[in-house]
Amino acid sequence: MMKIVVCIKQVPDTTEVKLDPKTNTLIREGVPSIINPDDKAGLEAALRLKAQVGGTVTVVSMGPPQADVALREALAMGCDEAVLLSDRAFGGSDTYATATIIAAALKKIGFDLIITGRQAIDGDTAQVGPQIAEKLKIPQISYAEEIRNEGEYMIVKRQYEDRYHTLKVKLPCLITALAELAKPRYMTVRGIVGAYEADIKALNFEDLKDGFNPDYIGLKGSPTNVWRSFTKEAKGNGIKLTNLSADEAVAAIVAKLTEINLI
Amino acid sequence: MNFKLSKMQLLQQELFRKFAENEIKPLAHDMDEAEQYSMELLEKLQTCGFLGVPFPREYGGGGGDVLSYALCMEEVSKVDASTGITISVHTSLCCYSIFEHGAEEQKEAFLRPLIDGSKVGCFGLTEPGAGSDAAGVRTFAILDGDEYVINGTKVFTTNSGFADSFLVFALTDKSKGMKGMSAFIVPKGIPGLTVSSNIPRMGIRAASNCEVAYENVRIPVFNRIGKEGDGFKIAMQALDGGRIGIGAQSVGIAQGALNEAIKYVKERKQFGRPISAFQNTQFKIAEMQTKIDAARLLVWRAANAKDNHESYSSEAAMCKLFASDVANEVTRICVQLMGGYGYSREYSVERMMRDAKITEIYEGTSEVMKMVIAGNMKIK
Numbered sequence: 233m234m235k236i237v238v239c240i241k242q243v244p245d246t247t248e249v250k251l252d253p254k255t256n257t258l259i260r261e262g263v264p265s266i267i268n269p270d271d272k273a274g275l276e277a278a279l280r281l282k283a284q285v286g287g288t289v290t291v292v293s294m295g296p297p298q299a300d301v302a303l304r305e306a307l308a309m310g311c312d313e314a315v316l317l318s319d320r321a322f323g324g325s326d327t328y329a330t331a332t333i334i335a336a337a338l339k340k341i342g343f344d345l346i347i348t349g350r351q352a353i354d355g356d357t358a359q360v361g362p363q364i365a366e367k368l369k370i371p372q373i374s375y376a377e378e379i380r381n382e383g384e385y386m387i388v389k390r391q392y393e394d395r396y397h398t399l400k401v402k403l404p405c406l407i408t409a410l411a412e413l414a415k416p417r418y419m420t421v422r423g424i425v426g427a428y429e430a431d432i433k434a435l436n437f438e439d440l441k442d443g444f445n446p447d448y449i450g451l452k453g454s455p456t457n458v459w460r461s462f463t464k465e466a467k468g469n470g471i472k473l474t475n476l477s478a479d480e481a482v483a484a485i486v487a488k489l490t491e492i493n494l495i
Numbered sequence: 496m497n498f499k500l501s502k503m504q505l506l507q508q509e510l511f512r513k514f515a516e517n518e519i520k521p522l523a524h525d526m527d528e529a530e531q532y533s534m535e536l537l538e539k540l541q542t543c544g545f546l547g548v549p550f551p552r553e554y555g556g557g558g559g560d561v562l563s564y565a566l567c568m569e570e571v572s573k574v575d576a577s578t579g580i581t582i583s584v585h586t587s588l589c590c591y592s593i594f595e596h597g598a599e600e601q602k603e604a605f606l607r608p609l610i611d612g613s614k615v616g617c618f619g620l621t622e623p624g625a626g627s628d629a630a631g632v633r634t635f636a637i638l639d640g641d642e643y644v645i646n647g648t649k650v651f652t653t654n655s656g657f658a659d660s661f662l663v664f665a666l667t668d669k670s671k672g673m674k675g676m677s678a679f680i681v682p683k684g685i686p687g688l689t690v691s692s693n694i695p696r697m698g699i700r701a702a703s704n705c706e707v708a709y710e711n712v713r714i715p716v717f718n719r720i721g722k723e724g725d726g727f728k729i730a731m732q733a734l735d736g737g738r739i740g741i742g743a744q745s746v747g748i749a750q751g752a753l754n755e756a757i758k759y760v761k762e763r764k765q766f767g768r769p770i771s772a773f774q775n776t777q778f779k780i781a782e783m784q785t786k787i788d789a790a791r792l793l794v795w796r797a798a799n800a801k802d803n804h805e806s807y808s809s810e811a812a813m814c815k816l817f818a819s820d821v822a823n824e825v826t827r828i829c830v831q832l833m834g835g836y837g838y839s840r841e842y843s844v845e846r847m848m849r850d851a852k853i854t855e856i857y858e859g860t861s862e863v864m865k866m867v868i869a870g871n872m873k874i875k
Contacts, residue, residue: 301502301506304502304506305506308506308510418510418513418514418542418543419506419510419543420510420542420543420544420557421507421510421543421544421545421547421548421557421558421559421563421567422544422547422552422556422557422558423544424503424506424507424510424559425503425552425557425558425559426552426558427503427506428502428503428506
């Protein structure tokens with residue numbers, strides 16, 4: 233019986249996220265929310281693993297109370313239990329503080345295998361999963377494209393740009409999932425009805441405070457903060473100089489480079 | 496008054512919408528051209544619980560209500576009305592009749608496999624001589640020992656090409672007219688049961704719709720749903736509820752066509768600007784969306800009345816009468832907005848306009864809807 237815990241994040245379903253210019257954080261109101269795609273693949277992989285080897289799948293998310301929708305979707309896909317980590321004190325956490333809180337919660341919940349997504353489409357850091365593993369002092373394998381269980385080991389195919397590594401790692405361990413790991417199943421009609429009857433377990437600051445140093449969570453406890461966020465501007469067309477001799481071309485290029493202080 | 500869906504209904508709607516977009520929409524055109532429903536798609540619908548939405552989970556159903564079912568019908572019909580009618584006939588005509596009138600053992604034997612995703616059902620009432628006048632049925636079921644022997648022919652039986660269970664209406668006592676009608680479950684493959692090939696039609700061409708002949712078909716008394724003589728009542732109740740589904744299907748067809756047209760008019764440029772910039776286009780779209788919203792509210796009102804166990808016969812008839820009219824008007828205007836491309840079979844509004852017509856005909860014509868509404872108003 234394997235206790236699989238999947239960490240998911242609710243993210244805005246759009247590439248055109250708007251930023252609050254004052255706080256440099258995402259404006260979430262009015263933007264439809266989804267389960268982060270890598271995390272959803274992790275959920276699917278966990279449900280398949282459960283079907284093969286038995287056990288339970290617990291889904292965990294840190295976020296505002298509205299993140300319960302993502303947890304209910306996970307329940308409607310077939311997860312057994314859902315836990316929401318929510319407290320004003322958790323707000324504004326960077327990846328380090330987030331991992332600190334989630335690791336404390338996972339210690340409390342218990343696990344044999346932890347699956348997180350590789351990275352979230354709203355932050356793209358790919359740091360939370362690995363940091364959770366470090367906090368929990370368990371082995372981690374990131375960028376998983378295939379996973380299977382062999383007794384007390386997990387066999388993981390890890391993707392690189394130009395090659396794969398197949399690794400064997402002893403449980404308990406943490407795996408970060410790529411979207412390619414598994415195509416998520418649909419919820420079922422009865423699953424949704426069940427998901428709205430189920431209780432979502434809520435853990436707040438009080439429940440978790442013994443598991444971390446309160447100085448290292450939330451906005452104040454975050455060692456990094458976003459200095460400035462901005463929407464990237466598309467590069468304009470380059471300048472084209474034609475009908476120049478070789479010498480004139482060299483002179484023009486040198487002049488331009490000097491002008492923009494590159495030489 | 497609250498016109499908002501609950502969080503659970505919103506999540507259900509999201510499931511229906513995503514499934515429709517990803518699984519049904521890519522097949523709709525080819526299924527229509529081939530006049531053949533995809534069995535692979537049918538299996539996927541069963542897996543996700545689309546064939547048991549409004550039935551209790553203890554029988555293997557989805558545990559949703561009539562409103563969830565209406566949401567399902569709208570979302571699937573936005574991309575493919577054939578899928579809509581496949582679900583509708585199975586759910587509100589066949590399964591609902593067994594759920595409402597079947598004995599406990601019959602629900603276990605017949606309803607469970609239909610709503611847990613193992614089997615598909617159909618509903619045979621219409622005959623060559625019995626359409627709106629359902630009392631004209633000439634199929635007979637004669638008791639012979641502990642079996643009924645069924646003889647007769649049904650037409651336009653939706654789903655019959657692949658159905659596992661046939662809910663069929665036959666006269667057990669011809670002297671009593673419509674009060675001599677009874678309902679029976681006939682399993683697929685039984686000797687004497689013949690299903691014709693698909694009847695060629697104008698629209699909903701992917702749906703299975705055949706003639707079904709019963710020639711000395713023998714079934715046990717256990718397969719009779721309700722008492723002898725209950726058949727007409729069972730059929731009329733099923734059709735009352737079915738009309739909510741057809742209303743939702745009509746709303747779906749209309750909204751699906753309008754969504755396609757909106758996409759098109761924003762991209763299509765004539766006279767130097769997108770045709771969406773013309774006031775004619777804007778006014779047409781505004782009128783269409785207003786009518787669709789009104790139709791949807793009528794559907795939700797009827798679904799709500801049924802969910803609250805209030806009388807809903809008039810509400811169901813009104814939602815079907817109005818929504819089917821809107822579906823025909825909207826699809827016709829969408830074809831017009833899209834011009835030659837709208838008329839082309841490469842664009843889905845052409846199919847949607849053909850599909851819309853049947854909503855004014857099946858499960859009670861618009862004329863029958865007016866009879867029901869006026870009758871309920873005691874206009875004589």
